[in-house]
Amino acid sequence: VSQQRSESYIQLNQYRLMEEIGQGSYGIVKLAYNEEDKNLYALKVLDKMKLLKNFACFRQPPPRRNKENAAPSVLKNPLQLVQKEIAILKKLSHPNVVKLVEVLDDPNDNYLYMVFEFVEKGSILEIPTDKPLDEDTAWSYFRDTLCGLEYLHYQKIVHRDIKPSNLLLSDIGQVKVSHPKPTINHLPSLQIADFGVSCEFEGIDAFLSGTAGTPAFMAPEALTEGANHFYSGRAQDIWSLGITLYAFVIGTVPFVDNYIIALHKKIKNDPIIFPEAPVLSEALQDLILGMLKKDPGHRLMLHEVKVHTWVTR
Numbered sequence: 001v002s003q004q005r006s007e008s009y010i011q012l013n014q015y016r017l018m019e020e021i022g023q024g025s026y027g028i029v030k031l032a033y034n035e036e037d038k039n040l041y042a043l044k045v046l047d048k049m050k051l052l053k054n055f056a057c058f059r060q061p062p063p064r065r066n067k068e069n070a071a072p073s074v075l076k077n078p079l080q081l082v083q084k085e086i087a088i089l090k091k092l093s094h095p096n097v098v099k100l101v102e103v104l105d106d107p108n109d110n111y112l113y114m115v116f117e118f119v120e121k122g123s124i125l126e127i128p129t130d131k132p133l134d135e136d137t138a139w140s141y142f143r144d145t146l147c148g149l150e151y152l153h154y155q156k157i158v159h160r161d162i163k164p165s166n167l168l169l170s171d172i173g174q175v176k177v178s179h180p181k182p183t184i185n186h187l188p189s190l191q192i193a194d195f196g197v198s199c200e201f202e203g204i205d206a207f208l209s210g211t212a213g214t215p216a217f218m219a220p221e222a223l224t225e226g227a228n229h230f231y232s233g234r235a236q237d238i239w240s241l242g243i244t245l246y247a248f249v250i251g252t253v254p255f256v257d258n259y260i261i262a263l264h265k266k267i268k269n270d271p272i273i274f275p276e277a278p279v280l281s282e283a284l285q286d287l288i289l290g291m292l293k294k295d296p297g298h299r300l301m302l303h304e305v306k307v308h309t310w311v312t313r
């Protein structure tokens with residue numbers, strides 16, 4: 001990756017970096033102009049050391065050395081796991097999932113650059129907002145998000161951080177779900193490498209533990225103590241989608257508290273309250289309550305959400 005700093009901008013290969021257009025726990029996103037195809041892209045800058053720190057803290061002790069299971073090669077270079085994860089994301093292709101175009105990874109550079117398609121209008125909604133979406137707009141955005149999430153689950157990928165700021169709006173009003181962050185599966189059986197770091201799962205579901213994502217959007221079962229307590233990644237995504245739909249039409253999330261322990265308690269115990277205004281249709285309230293059942297066993301599953309009267313109306 002040839003990087004020369006000229007008078008006013010950074011050039012990475014054929015990409016000329018421009019202003020910062022997004023940021024989050026993951027890092028920052030810059031607008032980038034591709035001088036070859038004359039198109040704009042969104043370039044996500046990831047700090048490799050930060051990525052390693054995330055993985056290092058989850059790394060299991062190296063297995064005892066003996067001939068059949070010598071320490072996995074990945075111990076030497078955990079970044080290979082990130083590359084494995086990213087290789088999964090590169091394969092994704094769906095109108096409601098942000099397209100990963102290419103990855104610029106120079107071994108000598110501290111940063112990893114993920115080049116995404118430019119989604120012109122950015123995040124759908126920053127919450128809290130006093131201008132929530134009307135039901136028709138929420139309906140359209142929700143359906144697109146549902147299709148994107150269904151595609152990820154079909155590809156055996158759980159998102160684990162569904163929320164309005166991770167949903168991008170194109171100039172023709174289409175919603176695209178951003179990619180899941182590299183997650184850590186603790187379950188040896190589900191680990192794709194010796195140290196699973198992927199949101200990719202085998203079998204019917206990802207059995208996750210630990211918490212990744214945004215507290216206000218986390219499902220109750222993800223907050224229950226007990227290290228050996230595993231929960232369904234799919235059901236967790238449905239919960240976050242329910243919180244997201246509530247935020248679309250109300251403008252705030254249902255559970256708020258500055259103190260994280262109190263927030264966890266509310267998520268686990270408090271009922272969903274709909275404010276006096278705005279007034280929501282019975283069908284919408286029913287859908288939201290169905291997606292926010294505290295018990296994942298009673299929570300609507302994706303295929304049930306798809307056929308709910310509010311979605312098919």
Ligand SMILES: COc1ccc(C(=O)/C=C\Nc2cc(OC)c(C(=O)O)cc2Cl)cc1
Binds near residue numbers: 023
């Ligand atoms: C006002 O105009 C604007 C147009 C586009 C943007 C924008 O793109 C912002 C974030 N973008 C992204 C974030 C991602 O993760 C969180 C991922 C991912 O990891 O999948 C991909 C992209 Cl592109 C912002 C403002």
